[in-house]
Amino acid sequence: MARASFPDLDEDTLREHLVDAEIPALVMTVAHLTGDVSLLGELPRSPGWLFAPQGGLTPEQQESLRERAFLALRRLRGQEVRPPGDDLLRAITTWAMGTDTAELLPLLAEGFALPGEDPRAPRWTFAELSPPAGFRVAVIGAGFSGLLAARRLAEAGVPFVVYEKNPDLGGTWFENTYPGCRTDVASHLYDYSFAPRADWPDHFSTRDDVLDYLRAFAEESGVGEHVRYGVEVGTMRWDERDSLWHLGTSGPDGERTDTCNVVISAVGQLNRPSTPDIPGRDAFAGTAFHSAAWDHSVDLAGKRVAVIGTGASAYQFIPEIAGVAAEVVVFQRTPPWLRPTPHYHDPVPAGAHWLHRHLPHYGRWHRFWLFAPGLRGILEGWVVDPDHPPTERAVSALNEDLRAGLAAAMEAQLADAPELRDAVIPRYPVGAKRVLRDNGRWIATLKRDDVRLVTEPIERITPTGVVAGGAAVDVDVLVFATGFRASHFLAPMVVTGRAGVDLHETWNGAPRAYLGIAVPDFPNLFCLYGPNTNLVGQGGSIVYFSECATSYVLDAIRLLLESGKSAIQVRRDVHDRYNEWIDSGNRNRAWGWSKVGGWYNEGGRSAVNWPYSAQEYWQRTHEVDPDDHELS
Ligand code: NAP
Numbered sequence: 001m002a003r004a005s006f007p008d009l010d011e012d013t014l015r016e017h018l019v020d021a022e023i024p025a026l027v028m029t030v031a032h033l034t035g036d037v038s039l040l041g042e043l044p045r046s047p048g049w050l051f052a053p054q055g056g057l058t059p060e061q062q063e064s065l066r067e068r069a070f071l072a073l074r075r076l077r078g079q080e081v082r083p084p085g086d087d088l089l090r091a092i093t094t095w096a097m098g099t100d101t102a103e104l105l106p107l108l109a110e111g112f113a114l115p116g117e118d119p120r121a122p123r124w125t126f127a128e129l130s131p132p133a134g135f136r137v138a139v140i141g142a143g144f145s146g147l148l149a150a151r152r153l154a155e156a157g158v159p160f161v162v163y164e165k166n167p168d169l170g171g172t173w174f175e176n177t178y179p180g181c182r183t184d185v186a187s188h189l190y191d192y193s194f195a196p197r198a199d200w201p202d203h204f205s206t207r208d209d210v211l212d213y214l215r216a217f218a219e220e221s222g223v224g225e226h227v228r229y230g231v232e233v234g235t236m237r238w239d240e241r242d243s244l245w246h247l248g249t250s251g252p253d254g255e256r257t258d259t260c261n262v263v264i265s266a267v268g269q270l271n272r273p274s275t276p277d278i279p280g281r282d283a284f285a286g287t288a289f290h291s292a293a294w295d296h297s298v299d300l301a302g303k304r305v306a307v308i309g310t311g312a313s314a315y316q317f318i319p320e321i322a323g324v325a326a327e328v329v330v331f332q333r334t335p336p337w338l339r340p341t342p343h344y345h346d347p348v349p350a351g352a353h354w355l356h357r358h359l360p361h362y363g364r365w366h367r368f369w370l371f372a373p374g375l376r377g378i379l380e381g382w383v384v385d386p387d388h389p390p391t392e393r394a395v396s397a398l399n400e401d402l403r404a405g406l407a408a409a410m411e412a413q414l415a416d417a418p419e420l421r422d423a424v425i426p427r428y429p430v431g432a433k434r435v436l437r438d439n440g441r442w443i444a445t446l447k448r449d450d451v452r453l454v455t456e457p458i459e460r461i462t463p464t465g466v467v468a469g470g471a472a473v474d475v476d477v478l479v480f481a482t483g484f485r486a487s488h489f490l491a492p493m494v495v496t497g498r499a500g501v502d503l504h505e506t507w508n509g510a511p512r513a514y515l516g517i518a519v520p521d522f523p524n525l526f527c528l529y530g531p532n533t534n535l536v537g538q539g540g541s542i543v544y545f546s547e548c549a550t551s552y553v554l555d556a557i558r559l560l561l562e563s564g565k566s567a568i569q570v571r572r573d574v575h576d577r578y579n580e581w582i583d584s585g586n587r588n589r590a591w592g593w594s595k596v597g598g599w600y601n602e603g604g605r606s607a608v609n610w611p612y613s614a615q616e617y618w619q620r621t622h623e624v625d626p627d628d629h630e631l632s
Contacts, residue, residue: 006033006076006360013354015070020351023062024055024096025366030069031092032084032361033076039068040095050097050373053343073359081360083112097372104375107618111193111371112364118194120547122554126157129561137557138163138247138260140493142227143171145528145546146266147214148192150223152554161260162223163249165232169218172271173210178294178313179320181207184437187348188356188363189370189541192217196363198356203343204437236263237496238523243566245524261566264553265490266528269608272485272492276308280461288478291317298477300325306466306473308458309481310336315436317481319445329452329473331466334596335426338438340409345439374540374614382431382536382590395429395590402430413443420446423455431536431590433598486599487511487607489531497522498569511607512582514575514628515621517549523567523632524560526553531607532582533617536591536600540614552621559624565631574628585611 018026024043031037043065049055054062084092086105093101093108101108110119126135135158139149142164153160166174183190187200190210197213205213218224231251239246244259273290275281289295291313305325307314310332322328356363385396394400407425414421424443426433436442446453456469465474485491489511495503498521506521513519516533517526528549535542560568586592589611591600600609610617 006079006081007358008077009073009358011074014073014359017351017354017358018066018070020349021066021069021355021362022054022352022366022369023057023065024049025362025369026069026355027065028092028096028365028368029359029362030072032088032365033079033081034072035088036072037088037091037095039065039072040092042068045098050369053341081114083109083114093368093372096369097375104615106622107375107615108368111368112361113194120194120551122152122156122558124156124558126159126561129558130564131561132261132566135561136160136260137262137264138233138245138258139264139266140233141171141266141268142166142169142218142229143173143266143268144214144543145268145550146171146264147218147221147223148546148550149264149266149528149553150226151217151221152550154221154223154226156554156558158557160226161258162227163231163233163247164227164229167229169224169227169229170211170214171266171268172292173207173214175271176207176292176294176313177296178291178317180316181313182316183210184312184344185541186370188366190543192543193367193547195220196356196367198363199353200348202345202347204341204345233493235494235496236525238498238525240498243524262524262526262557262560264526264528265530267490267493269486269489269529269534270484272488273480274483274485275480276482278308278458278461283463284461284465284478285463286465286476286478288480291479291481292484300477302326303476304474305329305477305479306331306475307479307481308466309483310334311481311483312336312434312436313483314481315442317479318451319441322445322448322451325450325477327450327452327475329454329466329475330446331454331458331468332423333455333457334428334433334598335424336433337406337426337430337435338410338442339406339435340439341437342439344437345441371540371544371614374535379611379613384588384590384593390429390593392428392594392596395431395593399429399431399590406430406435409438410443413440417443417447420453423453428594428596429590432594432596433591433600434536483599486534487602489527489607495522495525497525509603510605512575512579514570514578515549515552515617516610517552517621518556518570518575518629520570520572520575523569526556528553532579532586533610534600534608535614536589536609544614545610545617548618548621552624555624556629559626559629560631563631567632568629569632570629582611 027039027043031040046056089108090101113119137158137160139146139162142162150162168174183205187205191197231249233247233249235248237246245263247258249256273292275290287298300321301324303325304327306329308331381398381402384390388396394403410425445451454468459467501521511531513531516530528546533545586606
């Protein structure tokens with residue numbers, strides 16, 4: 001085990017930087033490093049404290065705890081630093097979550113490896129498994145999931161190639177360049193758990209910072225040289241005769257067919273723009289583009305701009321273009337719920353950077369602090385309570401409480417604009433659509449004189465603009481912020497499995513996979529961020545889910561190689577039973593129950609959302625159960 005000792009920190013420097021500590025994370029760090037949990041008892045926890053910046057502590061409470069932490073830390077010089085033992089880990093995390101974490105300990109312990117240790121790296125190597133000659137894995141996509149898969153394959157020594165249709169890595173973070181694009185998951189949770197970035201500039205990273213992180217990760221992992229940029233996979237056909245996938249690709253070298261033993265699809269969910277078929281759509285004579293393909297050649301200064309949509313993309317870029325354009329007309333069909341996040345656009349203060357770098361395990365506890373709501377708690381707010389009974393307003397008493405809290409925060413911003421109230425406060429249950437982060441900018445933007453909100457349904461698009469509610473709005477530029485075809489997994493690839501079965505015909509508009517990863521009749525094909533692996537709410541992170549799925553896929557490849565067989569496929573009964581469980585979960589969640597629609601529940605069945613806790617996904621993907629699969 002790697003050893004580390006508490007650094008010889010200068011007391012003044014320590015005190016100075018503690019000013020910027022996230023106090024709950026600091027207190028947990030101190031309890032860990034000292035082994036003394038008494039400080040925890042000093043920290044009052046209000047209901048919902050896991051969701052509040054600084055745990056909702058008053059400035060006085062923060063100051064007192066900071067001082068206690070300082071006194072404890074200065075006694076630690078030179079002392080050996082170890083990961084917390086099970087008892088200590090359980091004591092601290094049980095206290096933090098307000099519920100016994102005994103069952104979570106293996107998951108939590110993975111988060112406290114010492115620097116240089118990586119508990120989720122493959123514990124096997126390709127060479128030791130007597131692989132067949134020429135064995136090769138193809139990864140499709142070089143975004144967050146594809147780069148991770150590449151790293152894990154490289155660690156195990158498995159030969160692989162990555163196909164990336166774009167000229168650069170990053171996936172959705174490469175493609176989306178609209179003004180104001182940034183994460184809505186905390187930066188310190190939106191990186192790989194084994195490769196945390198200590199100095200994220202902002203609490204919620206800009207698109208450029210995420211891309212920089214991925215570039216650095218690819219470089220450090222040595223996987224960049226395996227990526228074939230500008231090469232798109234159009235077809236994939238499983239051939240029973242040679243037990244290989246035959247990939248039809250197009251790129252700089254023209255059309256080619258490549259073969260590989262295993263395919264890992266890491267093509268993402270939210271990257272096939274959806275431009276609704278509004279009558280007259282193509283007749284618009286001005287400039288029109290989708291937010292995910294922002295046309296930077298268009299100078300919006302002085303222009304009249306129409307934006308269709310008020311989802312996660314629109315609410316980030318509309319405040320940026322307001323004031324630049326002469327007028328922005330926002331066409332809203334359904335308003336988003338907003339969750340107060342005052343620090344949404346704020347930089348991480350210098351002291352916090354320092355603590356992440358110099359205070360042992362602070363970064364780990366900070367990560368736990370951000371992750372904890374997703375482990376169990378946040379789900380409860382979306383669960384339908386038939387005894388409540390559910391309505392289009394709220395699906396449970398807890399969901400009603402959430403609504404009241406969020407609505408009150410929005411009402412407070414609307415005191416001077418009562419005319420916006422009905423348009424801006426949603427009528428559907430919280431959680432039925434993605435909840436957006438709010439630091440006041442969205443509503444402030446809607447109140448501007450040069451921004452107009454139109455809620456009448458759009459009738460048609462004309463050469464000069466948009467007609468809604470019988471009124472024509474003439475504009476120069478039309479931006480579709482209308483989201484993605486999230487449920488069209490693996491599209492537009494044509495994927496042909498055993499006996500000529502077509503993947504999209506099999507799915508028939510309702511994609512399913514076992515653990516979001518494996519589909520019967522499609523041997524040696526594994527999906528990352530596949531069906532029903534999207535997280536709802538602000539707990540947890542998709543990056544973590546990709547880590548779980550990637551561990552599983554590597555374990556499946558190990559099983560295949562160990563078996564000496566050439567194909568592994570999930571058993572149909574296992575797959576079907578699993579999907580019944582997924583569907584029953586989703587039906588019983590705000591997005592499955594509400595009629596509001598959207599990409600969470602396209603066509604009345606959610607093909608995208610994971611309806612359970614992050615813990616549940618971790619447990620199910622931790623290792624492959626050979627009984628779930630057929631090897632041939
Ligand atoms: P979205 O959430 O699907 O929003 C699309 C918007 O377009 C909705 O307001 C929708 O209205 C509207 N719309 C669609 N078709 C329409 C039509 N025919 N007429 C009028 N309005 C129409 O898409 P998005 O904003 O691009 O976000 C998609 C997802 O990507 C997010 O939920 C999130 O997971 C991810 N994302 C994340 C970030 C981030 O902060 N990290 C940023 C951008 C995107 P309805 O609601 O009525 O359907």
